[in-house]
Each structure stands twice: as structure tokens, then as C-alpha cells.
Amino acid sequence: MRVLFVGGTGLISSAVSPLVVSRGHDLTLINRGTSLKANAPEGARTIVADVNDTEAFRAAIKADVAAHGEYDSVVQWIGFDPDHISRDIETFSGITKQYVFISSASAYETPPGFYITHEDSTPLTNPYWKYSRDKAESEARLRVAYGETGFPYTVVRPSHTYARTDIPAAINSWTHPWTVVDRMERGAPILMHGDGTSLWTVTDHRDFAFAFVGLLGNEKAIADEFHITSDDVLSWNQINAAIASAAGLDPERVYEQTVFIPTDLLVRFDREAFEGPIKGDKANAAIFDNSKVRSLVPGYRPQHRFEDSIHESIEWFMEKPERRSVDAAANALYDDVSARFLRGVGTMFS
Numbered sequence: 001m002r003v004l005f006v007g008g009t010g011l012i013s014s015a016v017s018p019l020v021v022s023r024g025h026d027l028t029l030i031n032r033g034t035s036l037k038a039n040a041p042e043g044a045r046t047i048v049a050d051v052n053d054t055e056a057f058r059a060a061i062k063a064d065v066a067a068h069g070e071y072d073s074v075v076q077w078i079g080f081d082p083d084h085i086s087r088d089i090e091t092f093s094g095i096t097k098q099y100v101f102i103s104s105a106s107a108y109e110t111p112p113g114f115y116i117t118h119e120d121s122t123p124l125t126n127p128y129w130k131y132s133r134d135k136a137e138s139e140a141r142l143r144v145a146y147g148e149t150g151f152p153y154t155v156v157r158p159s160h161t162y163a164r165t166d167i168p169a170a171i172n173s174w175t176h177p178w179t180v181v182d183r184m185e186r187g188a189p190i191l192m193h194g195d196g197t198s199l200w201t202v203t204d205h206r207d208f209a210f211a212f213v214g215l216l217g218n219e220k221a222i223a224d225e226f227h228i229t230s231d232d233v234l235s236w237n238q239i240n241a242a243i244a245s246a247a248g249l250d251p252e253r254v255y256e257q258t259v260f261i262p263t264d265l266l267v268r269f270d271r272e273a274f275e276g277p278i279k280g281d282k283a284n285a286a287i288f289d290n291s292k293v294r295s296l297v298p299g300y301r302p303q304h305r306f307e308d309s310i311h312e313s314i315e316w317f318m319e320k321p322e323r324r325s326v327d328a329a330a331n332a333l334y335d336d337v338s339a340r341f342l343r344g345v346g347t348m349f350s
Contacts, residue, residue, distance in 0.1 A: 007077030128280030173327035204304035214297030
């Protein structure tokens with residue numbers, strides 16, 4: 001099977017790409033070649049091109065097809081703008097048997113109307129996060145294209161998927177994940193939305209990869225949508241405790257240094273930082289029915305649990321000092337928000 005990944009070296013795809021190659025498929029990656037998460041796997045072909053330069057991108061695709069033939073599957077890992085997806089529909093029409101769009105489980109109804117999310121019954125309505133609304137609109141354009149021209153799309157909605165290069169705390173720096181561990185070590189305040197008891201599903205990217213690769217080239221996946229998650233459902237307090245324990249810290253002490261702030265108040269402190277990622281996502285229960293993807297990939301049984309995998313992450317960060325960078329701007333924000341909140345609480349009871 002000939003597969004093209006647009007992107008392919010990110011946090012999630014860094015597990016998918018080597019699995020595709022190991023199963024004997026012909027994998028080509030097209031990206032700018034600047035990923036900080038992972039390198040292209042050995043055995044994959046790489047095309048360096050800027051996906052945002054439509055003319056250059058299409059020229060690179062045309063040359064690749066001329067040299068190696070059309071695609072069985074194209075996977076768009078880095079599509080966030082509906083207009084980008086519309087351009088992809090034009091670019092890949094007639095040269096692929098399947099176009100897979102990586103959407104997001106955050107596009108589902110927020111807050112959820114039912115505690116378990118299912119692809120065919122949970123609507124896509126998130127009023128709090130433009131990122132999620134753009135993903136939903138991108139999906140809608142693919143469905144229109146299928147209805148008008150038969151464009152062969154498949155939608156995949158990951159939820160919170162992690163790799164060893166990540167430390168998935170509720171409130172942490174995306175670009176400098178060690179920040180939350182550094183704060184735990186220093187005894188600095190750890191921000192938490194609500195009381196930390198809302199339930200959240202975390203998925204190891206290696207488990208995601210197994211199910212995802214089972215959808216590639218699968219005719220039954222055409223014109224359909226799937227989420228792929230594990231069954232590892234934890235509260236945010238449990239997630240923080242697991243991070244602390246893996247880092248050799250006392251989870252009880254970390255709990256004591258946690259500042260629990262109502263979500264709406266967090267948003268008032270900093271709307272840009274907290275409205276979408278927290279109120280529009282992590283503050284809500286995220287539990288998923290995976291029966292649909294298992295119907296097409298019956299062997300999908302997640303093998304990794306967060307309480308074990310987080311040890312791999314901590315070990316990876318400890319291997320090289322430069323990996324343990326901290327986010328100065330995020331630290332300043334967290335210190336400011338916690339101080340303002342605690343001052344307000346102190347005033348209420350003085």
C-alpha cells in the first residue's frame with residue numbers, strides 16, 4: 001500500500017509512521033523537515049515542502065505521483081484550517097483512494113450531553129474553542145465533497161494522546177512539558193481547574209497507532225468518522241499523582257501545593273490560555289465508546305497504561321538536561337493566577 005503523510009513526525013504520528021513502515025507499506029512524508037518531536041522513520045521517503053505554499057506543495061505532489069504512482073491513502077496530520085482542507089480536496093481528488101483527516105475529539109458537544117461519547121450520536125458543537133470548531137467545519141467540507149464528487153474521506157478524532165516526549169498535565173506548557181514537573185519539584189503552585197475530579201481519557205500514541213493503521217486502505221472506513229482512544233480513564237488528580245510518583249516526588253505533597261480554581265474564574269484570569277483548552281476541553285468528562293473502531297480493527301486492545309508510560313516519559317526527559325527546559329512565560333502566568341486567586345480567597349475569610 002502506498003501511503004502519504006502530510007506531516008508525520010508529530011507527537012501522535014511519531015508512533016504511526018514507523019508502524020506503517022514495519023508492516024511493509026510504502027510511506028512518503030511531506031513536511032518542512034523541522035519537527036521537534038521525531039524524525040522520519042528509516043525506510044520512509046521524505047519530501048521537504050511548505051504545506052502552506054499551495055503552489056509549491058502541489059508541484060511536489062505532482063512530481064511524487066509522476067515518479068511513484070498514485071496513493072492508496074493520504075493522511076492529513078496538520079490540517080487546522082477548513083480552507084486548507086478545501087485546498088486538499090482539490091489537490092488530492094483523483095489521485096488517492098482514501099484521504100484521512102485528523103480531526104479532534106474536542107470537536108464533540110461541550111459540555112457533553114451524555115457521559116459516554118459515541119461518533120454517531122454525539123453532535124459536534126464546541127462553543128468555547130475555535131480550534132475545535134475549525135476541525136468540525138473541516139469535517140463538514142469533506143462530507144460535502146463526498147456527496148458531490150465521491151471524495152473518499154475518513155475522519156479520525158484523537159482525544160488526549162501522549163508520547164514519551166510529553167507530560168500531559170491539565171495545565172502545562174505544550175512546548176516545554178517539563179515545566180509542570182519543575183514546579184512540582186520546587187513546591188510552586190500547580191494550577192488545577194475545578195476540584196480535579198473530572199474524568200479524562202489518556203491514550204498512549206503506540207496504542208493509537210495500532211488502531212489507526214488498521215483503518216488505512218480499509219474500504220469500510222470511507223465516508224465515516226472514528227475516534228481512537230484507550231480505556232484508561234483517570235481523574236486529573238490521579239494524573240498529577242502519577243506524574244509526581246514517576247518523578248520520585250510525594251503525590252500527597254504535590255496535591256497540597258495544588259491550587260484548585262473554578263474553571264469560569266480561570267477563564268476570567270486569562271481567556272486565551274484557559275477558555276479553549278480548559279473550559280472547551282479538559283474541564284469536561286471525556287469517556288469514549290470505541291466499539292466502532294474495534295468493529296473494523298477487531299484486534300485493537302490498548303496495551304499501555306498511563307501510570308506505567310509516564311515513567312518512560314520522565315526517563316526520557318532525564319536523559320538530557322536540554323530536554324528539561326521550562327517555559328518562563330507559563331511560569332509567570334501560573335504564579336500570577338495562583339497568587340491573585342489565593343489573595344482573593346484570603347480576603348474572603350479575613
